Amino acid sequence: MKKYNQKALFDTLVSFYLITCDDEGELLSHIRSSMGGLVRKARKQIGEELSSKQKVEHLLRLVYQEWGFHCDPDQYFYVDNLYLAKVFERKQGMPVSLGAIVLYLAASLQLPIYPINFPTQLVLRVDLEEETLFIDPWDGKFISRSMLATLFEGYLGFGHQLREEDLSISSEAEIDHRVYQVAKHALIREGRNFSALQVIEHLLLWHPDDPYEIRDRGLVLANMQCIDAAIADLDYFVEKCPDDPTAVLLVAQLAELKQHNDVLH
Secondary structure: OOOOOOOHHHHHHHHHHHHHOOOOOOOHHHHHHHHHHHHHHHHHHOOOOOOHHHHHHHHHHHHHHHOOOEEOHHHOOOHHHHOHHHHHHHOEEOHHHHHHHHHHHHHHHOOOEEEEOOOOOOEEEEEOOOOEEEEEOOOOEEOOHHHHHHHHHHHHOOOOOOOHHHHOOOOHHHHHHHHHHHHHHHHHHOOOHHHHHHHHHHHHHHOOOOHHHHHHHHHHHHHOOOHHHHHHHHHHHHHHOOOOHHHHHHHHHHHHHHHHHHHHO
16 A cells, blocks of 8 residues: 555645745745744654554643644635635644644554545544544544534435445545635635636646636636627637536626626726
8 A cells, every 4th residue: 555645735725825826935934934843843843652543642741831833713714714824923823734734643653644535624534553533623632423413414315324444444536626726716805816826727637627716716717807808708618517516696697707707898
C-alpha cells in the first residue's frame, strides 16, 4: 500500500495561498517556519514512552488548549480561515485548516491520523491497532460513530444510513477538491472576485469542460462586468445542464445581461 501523505492538505492550503496571493508568496517562509516551530514543540513535549493513543491525546491538548487554536462560529466561513499565515497569526481557522495543522504534526510524529471527506465538514480518523477513533477538528475532541451517523442523516435526510465507506480515508484528490470548493465559495461570498476567478481557473485546469465551474466563472465574470465572457460561460452551462435548478434562474439573468450588453454596444 502506498504511504499516505498526511501533509497533503497543508500543501493544498499553501498552494491556495500562492495561487491567490498578491504578495508574490513573501509569506511562504513565515508559513513554513511557523509550522516547523510547532513540530519542534510537539516533538519536545510528547514523550516517546507514551502509547499511540496517549500521543494523539497529548497532541490534541497542545493544539487546541495549550497553543489555543480554535474555530469561531461567528466567523466560520471567512476566507482568512484558509490562509495559513492568518491562521498562525490569529490561532483561528476552520476545520479544514486546523485539520491540516494536526495532520502535518501527525506526519512528523508518525501518528496514524488521516482525513475523512465527511459531508458536513472535514473529520479526522485515528487508526490504532485496537480501535478506530474519530476527531472533530473544530475543537479537537473525539466524536463517536453514533454522533457521526446522526450528523450524516441530518445532512443528507431521514433514512440515510452511515456506511463504513463513508468513514474511509479520503484520497488526496478529494481533499484538494474540497479545499478549493470551500475557498471558491468563501471568496465569491466576500466579493473577492479576482481571487475567486484564479481558484476557478485552477480547478478548470483539471476539468476544463466542467459546466459547474464554467457556470461559477460566468457568475464571477458578470460581477467583474466582463459581460461578453460571462454570457458565453452561462450560455454553456444552460446548454449542458438544462434540467439543473439553477439553469432556470440563469436564463432570466442571461436575458438581462444580453439586453445590457446590447445597450452598451
